[in-house]
Amino acid sequence: DAKTTQPPSMDCAEGRAANLPCNHSTISGNEYVYWYRQIHSQGPQYIIHGLKNNETNEMASLIITEDRKSSTLILPHATLRDTAVYYCIVRLPSGSARQLTFGSGTQLTVLP
């Protein structure tokens, strides 16, 4: 699986959009970009994933650049409960038996 690079930490004001970047310059053509988050002392929570098109769900939006070498997770209106470590993971299609490999992630702190 391709390696990802994320900033170690970010702050965001409550109610504002949080934009979390991820670089994955070695991504291959059939690898997806997944985002998970982990609130302190809890298991990881799936957020969103995509291949090449931008994706949106009730939690977030995922913007993938045209060359697919980077992506941005957008939380449109961050709340205090969004404070967590956010992991960007690049992996083969879900049908693969490969497990998820976690990097160091970005600690997002939403400030009141």
Added chain:
Amino acid sequence: GAVVSQHPSWVICKSGTSVKIECRSLDFQATTMFWYRQFPKQSLMLMATSNEGSKATYEQGVEKDKFLINHASLTLSTLTVTSAHPEDSSFYICSARDPGTVEQYFGPGTRLTVT
């Protein structure tokens, strides 16, 4: 999404004893489950992949005789930490792969403290 539970949520045990942690998929049958370990301020590290009805596959550096994994049914995998030592104190997280959605869902984790 699908639900994965773990039991217990936290456990304290004395050095030298064994501890069993259960991971259950509540609304789907999981042929594959994964066990991760997370030390404070670090990321999740995969320990082993558990396949129903067969032996688990351990990652390099993980002692299979110390961390016993049993995946006897499609909804239950267990991790037994044998002869636990204080350095085994960690947050243990399981995940299960839903063959229907082919996505991986995580349990809430088990905090193990060995005194």
